[in-house]
Each structure stands twice: as structure tokens, then as C-alpha cells.
Amino acid sequence: xxxxxxxxxxxxxxxxxxxxxxxxxxxxxxxxxxxxxxxxxxxxxxxxxxxxxxxxxxxxxxxxxxxxxxxxxxxxxxxxxxxxxxxxxxxxxxxxxxxxxxxxxxxxxxxxxxxxxxxxxxxxxxxxxxxxxxxxxxxxxxxxxxxxxxxxxxxxxxxxxxxxxxxxxxxxxxxxxxxxxxx
Ligand code: GDP
Ligand code: MG
Numbered sequence: 001x002x003x004x005x006x007x008x009x010x011x012x013x014x015x016x017x018x019x020x021x022x023x024x025x026x027x028x029x030x031x032x033x034x035x036x037x038x039x040x041x042x043x044x045x046x047x048x049x050x051x052x053x054x055x056x057x058x059x060x061x062x063x064x065x066x067x068x069x070x071x072x073x074x075x076x077x078x079x080x081x082x083x084x085x086x087x088x089x090x091x092x093x094x095x096x097x098x099x100x101x102x103x104x105x106x107x108x109x110x111x112x113x114x115x116x117x118x119x120x121x122x123x124x125x126x127x128x129x130x131x132x133x134x135x136x137x138x139x140x141x142x143x144x145x146x147x148x149x150x151x152x153x154x155x156x157x158x159x160x161x162x163x164x165x166x167x168x169x170x171x172x173x174x175x176x177x178x179x180x181x182x183x
Contacts, residue, residue: 010061010171011081014064017089021090025155029164031047046064048060051171079107086121087121087123091126091128092134092136121148122152123151153165
């Protein structure tokens with residue numbers, strides 16, 4: 001099939017501790033909605049977002065997960081063919097940043113890509129609207145992200161800050177990864 005006519009579906013997985021705002025970020029990005037309620041996500045579910053990258057129609061398949069569950073309970077099959085992973089922490093809760101590296105390495109263990117060091121991750125520090133309560137050490141965050149070659153965005157699902165910019169980067173990385181896979 002020619003590249004032009006192919007439907008691109010790019011699979012993205014969102015990970016991070018319970019309550020950091022994974023579901024809220026996806027709902028804000030895809031549906032432009034925000035609610036204050038926190039209904040724990042059960043298992044995993046996806047939302048679709050269509051966008052154009054390099055003149056091609058791309059469907060981002062964004063998988064929301066339940067952070068409180070043991071990671072491996074989703075099973076390796078869940079991660080298969082992922083093209084990007086979003087790691088979310090909460091800027092007001094440093095301990096949610098401290099677990100990011102565990103989420104990252106467990107993701108890589110499950111997906112088991114040939115080139116783990118080059119797999120695309122994007123890190124989102126959510127709830128940047130809570131300005132008086134930002135407790136995370138940004139120097140530490142930035143040092144960690146650059147060491148692992150991951151982009152970092154300060155975002156707010158509540159106030160829709162930086163969401164489109166961050167997901168655009170995710171979409172580009174996933175698209176690029178998808179293209180590389182086919183070579
Ligand atoms: P999840 O468990 O990671 O899916 O987290 P949720 O999306 O369910 O959000 C947990 C709680 O944080 C909810 O009460 C949300 O309303 C709240 N929340 C999510 N994003 C933001 C944000 O950007 N700013 C603020 N102030 N609250 C947020
Ligand atoms: Mg959730």
C-alpha cells in the first residue's frame with residue numbers, strides 16, 4: 001500500500017501515579033473538557049484524536065491507564081506496538097516525580113524494544129496552575145529529563161496550559177517512530 005493511502009494509527013501510552021491527572025489531560029486534549037471529580041480509571045481505555053502531520057492524516061490512539069494498579073497486571077500485550085509513552089507527574093507532589101523512572105523502566109521492560117535508549121518518551125508536569133503550591137525541584141526534573149533525552153512540559157489540564165504543544169510533540173515523535181518501523 002502506498003504511504004499516502006495508508007491509515008496511520010499511532011499508539012501512545014500514558015503512565016504515572018494515580019491522581020496526577022492522566023485522565024484529565026486526555027479529556028482536555030481530546031474533548032476540551034475538565035471536571036474536578038476524580039473517578040479512578042478502571043483498567044485501561046483509549047481516546048482517539050485525529051491530526052495532520054506532514055500532510056498525512058494520523059489517528060493518535062491515547063491509552064489511559066489506572067496508576068494504582070500493579071503495572072504488569074495490564075500484561076505485555078497491552079504495550080505492544082506503542083510508538084510513544086507519556087510519563088505524567090504532579091508538580092505539587094514530588095513523590096509522583098520520584099516514581100517516573102520506575103514507570104519508565106517498567107514500560108521498557110514490558111515493551112522490550114530493540115533500542116530502549118531511543119524509545120520516545122515525553123514527561124508532563126501537570127497542575128502547573130497551582131502556582132503557590134509547586135513543590136517539585138525543577139532543576140532536578142530538567143536534569144533527569146535531559147539525561148534520558150526526554151522533553152519536559154509544564155502543563156495544566158485544568159487551565160488548558162501547554163496541552164496542545166505537548167501533545168503535538170508526542171504526535172510527532174510517535175509518527176516518526178511509526179515511519180522508522182516501516183523502513
Ligand atoms: P488520574 O488518576 O491520573 O487519571 O487523575 P485524574 O485525571 O482523575 O485527576 C485527579 C484529580 O486532579 C482530579 O480531582 C482532577 O480534577 C485534578 N486535576 C487534574 N488535572 C489538574 C490540573 O491541571 N490542575 C488542577 N488544579 N487539578 C487537576
Ligand atoms: Mg485516571
